[in-house]
Amino acid sequence: xxxxxxxxxxxxxxxxxxxxxxxxxxxxxxxxxxxxxxxxxxxxxxxxxxxxxxxxxxxxxxxxxxxxxxxxxxxxxxxxxxxxxxxxxxxxxxxxxxxxxxxxxxxxxxxxxxxxxxxxxxxxxxxxxxxxxxxxxxxxxxxxxxxxxxxxxxxxxxxxxxxxxxxxxxxxxxxxxxxxxxxxxxxxxxxxxxxxxxxxxxxxxxxxxxxxxxxxxx
Amino acid sequence: xxxxxxxxxxxxxxxxxxxxxxxxxxxxxxxxxxxxxxxxxxxxxxxxxxxxxxxxxxxxxxxxxxxxxxxxxxxxxxxxxxxxxxxxxxxxxxxxxxxxxxxxxxxxxxxxxxxxxxxxxxxxxxxxxxxxxxxxxxxxxxxxxxxxxxxxxxxxxxxxxxxxxxxxxxxxxxxxxxxxxxxxxxxxxxxxxxxxxxxxxxxxxxxxxxxxxxxxxxxxxxxxxxxxxxxxxxxxxxxxxxxxxxxxxxxxxxxxxxxxxxxxxxxxxxxxxxxxxxxxxxxxxxxxxxxxxxxxxxxxxxxxxxxxxxxxxxxxxxxxxxxxxxxxxxxxxxxxxxxxxxxxxxxxxxxxxxxxxxxxxxxxxxxxxxxxxxxxxxxxxxxxxxxxxxxxxxxxxxxx
Numbered sequence: 001x002x003x004x005x006x007x008x009x010x011x012x013x014x015x016x017x018x019x020x021x022x023x024x025x026x027x028x029x030x031x032x033x034x035x036x037x038x039x040x041x042x043x044x045x046x047x048x049x050x051x052x053x054x055x056x057x058x059x060x061x062x063x064x065x066x067x068x069x070x071x072x073x074x075x076x077x078x079x080x081x082x083x084x085x086x087x088x089x090x091x092x093x094x095x096x097x098x099x100x101x102x103x104x105x106x107x108x109x110x111x112x113x114x115x116x117x118x119x120x121x122x123x124x125x126x127x128x129x130x131x132x133x134x135x136x137x138x139x140x141x142x143x144x145x146x147x148x149x150x151x152x153x154x155x156x157x158x159x160x161x162x163x164x165x166x167x168x169x170x171x172x173x174x175x176x177x178x179x180x181x182x183x184x185x186x187x188x189x190x191x192x193x194x195x196x197x198x199x200x201x202x203x204x205x206x207x208x209x210x211x212x213x214x215x216x217x218x
Numbered sequence: 219x220x221x222x223x224x225x226x227x228x229x230x231x232x233x234x235x236x237x238x239x240x241x242x243x244x245x246x247x248x249x250x251x252x253x254x255x256x257x258x259x260x261x262x263x264x265x266x267x268x269x270x271x272x273x274x275x276x277x278x279x280x281x282x283x284x285x286x287x288x289x290x291x292x293x294x295x296x297x298x299x300x301x302x303x304x305x306x307x308x309x310x311x312x313x314x315x316x317x318x319x320x321x322x323x324x325x326x327x328x329x330x331x332x333x334x335x336x337x338x339x340x341x342x343x344x345x346x347x348x349x350x351x352x353x354x355x356x357x358x359x360x361x362x363x364x365x366x367x368x369x370x371x372x373x374x375x376x377x378x379x380x381x382x383x384x385x386x387x388x389x390x391x392x393x394x395x396x397x398x399x400x401x402x403x404x405x406x407x408x409x410x411x412x413x414x415x416x417x418x419x420x421x422x423x424x425x426x427x428x429x430x431x432x433x434x435x436x437x438x439x440x441x442x443x444x445x446x447x448x449x450x451x452x453x454x455x456x457x458x459x460x461x462x463x464x465x466x467x468x469x470x471x472x473x474x475x476x477x478x479x480x481x482x483x484x485x486x487x488x489x490x491x492x493x494x495x496x497x498x499x500x501x502x503x504x505x506x507x508x509x510x511x512x513x514x515x516x517x518x519x520x521x522x523x524x525x526x527x528x529x530x531x532x533x534x535x536x537x538x539x540x541x542x543x544x545x546x547x548x549x550x551x552x553x554x555x556x557x558x559x560x561x562x563x564x565x566x567x568x569x570x571x572x573x574x575x576x577x578x579x580x581x582x583x584x585x586x587x588x589x590x591x592x593x594x595x596x597x598x599x600x601x602x603x604x605x606x607x608x609x610x611x612x613x614x615x616x617x618x
Contacts, residue, residue: 048302
């Protein structure tokens with residue numbers, strides 16, 4: 001090979017369209033690009049996380065049994081189910097009656113629970129299996145904060161929730177008021193009663209295919 | 219060399235006017251004049267590729283790693299078994315260490331053989347040696363992280379060796395370990411050290427390349443009977459040449475990664491660290507073995523450390539120990555012999571480092587050390603002196 005600059009190869013002359021060198025360069029770049037894409041596969045794959053293979057079934061079947069015999073009328077407690085906070089409140093007859101008050105219903109965004117935020121068996125005036133207990137996942141449907149217990153002002157006391165983040169207000173059945181940042185009612189977990197005072201969270205008898213992951217907003 | 223036109227209205231011109239360093243950067247990547255260098259000059263490109271792969275795989279490993287003495291080992295197991303493709307990413311990282319050091323030692327060896335350390339490339343050489351030291355520290359810190367038996371006991375041995383340094387040894391180790399024995403605090407520090415050094419090394423590699431581009435690559439034909447002074451632009455000539463070598467490098471990398479993963483990882487590091495039981499034979503990874511052999515070759519704790527440290531420090535002095543105008547060992551008979559001996563000594567020390575310290579290996583490492591220092595401190599300066607005398611008065615040389 002001489003050390004002088006060589007005449008371009010006849011096929012490399014740029015006067016008529018793409019040259020041989022263009023083809024070689026483009027093929028090399030394409031093959032290199034394909035290699036980089038192939039290399040990125042394991043890295044992107046790893047981002048699915050260590051539990052990618054096992055998530056789903058195991059979590060879906062997780063149930064929690066809660067004994068509510070210690071709740072006095074009006075009493076409330078919070079338990080953890082599938083890493084969601086679940087509020088269980090025992091209602092007084094006055095609270096149950098307040099849930100149907102016309103002045104309250106008039107102010108609700110979705111009084112009849114038409115949006116899928118609960119299993120079928122909780123689509124009723126009190127959004128629960130049994131009117132005596134209100135069971136809700138207390139995750140605000142706005143941006144995920146946890147609302148506190150607080151009665152709605154200037155309305156019959158039905159219980160209720162107030163979100164400290166952006167001020168969303170819900171009634172004692174987890175129904176959101178109109179003109180609040182939160183768009184939907186609080187989710188109701190699938191549940192049934194093992195005995196009058198033991199709740200099993202995670203399984204709905206009336207709605208066995210209910211999947212908490214498929215509701216409108218959690 | 220044409221300046222990119224400032225009247226350029228396309229996106230490149232728009233950027234170039236706002237980022238004036240882009241034009242010289244582009245010129246250096248395309249038109250940088252290259253002497254007729256051979257394939258050994260492609261190792262730098264291989265090292266940059268290896269370093270990028272180490273950084274990438276390291277970041278993704280860090281996502282799933284916990285620097286806690288109770289959790290580190292199981293975090294690695296989880297990466298190997300649970301994280302999707304985690305085994306592959308970890309293999310890229312562990313095999314990458316081997317590939318990086320292999321290329322690094324060959325790269326340094328090329329510099330020694332072809333005299334790349336000489337004026338005006340002193341800064342390239344010195345920054346490269348700093349990188350060599352930082353790579354060794356990074357590799358050591360990284361090896362502690364899986365918290366297996368070899369991690370734990372390797373860290374124990376090395377921290378005790380460093381403690382032997384008078385005055386500063388103990389405080390230094392105290393700071394490194396956080397005032398306790400090897401535990402979570404120390405492991406957390408090793409993790410941060412390893413992580414931070416990765417980026418520091420990357421920055422110094424940038425500096426190393428800038429230093430090189432300031433003075434240009436050395437010419438392996440300069441001392442030959444027919445020197446070639448014609449240079450060629452980096453693009454396309456040496457981009458293609460480096461590209462081919464990088465492909466070969468990646469093929470070997472992939473071969474090790476997919477077909478010989480067990481050859482890299484020591485089985486005793488798949489046992490969780492046990493502070494109550496030392497493994498029956500402690501050997502470092504092959505790339506630190508030569509220096510480990512130096513530690514053991516001297517029957518004194520501090521002496522071994524001094525010798526191992528000086529074996530690298532002596533390289534820092536090479537540009538001033540060898541001030542001969544000649545570069546290429548191929549055309550310097552005594553240096554050709556000397557450098558060959560140095561390479562053999564390094565390999566012998568490496569072999570000694572991965573074997574139990576029997577009498578034979580101890581003496582072989584001692585001979586290796588004598589050769590190492592003898593060549594660098596005696597043969598090289600004397601030869602350089604003679605060659606400088608010859609260069610001043612060529613007749614005197616031909617008469618003698």
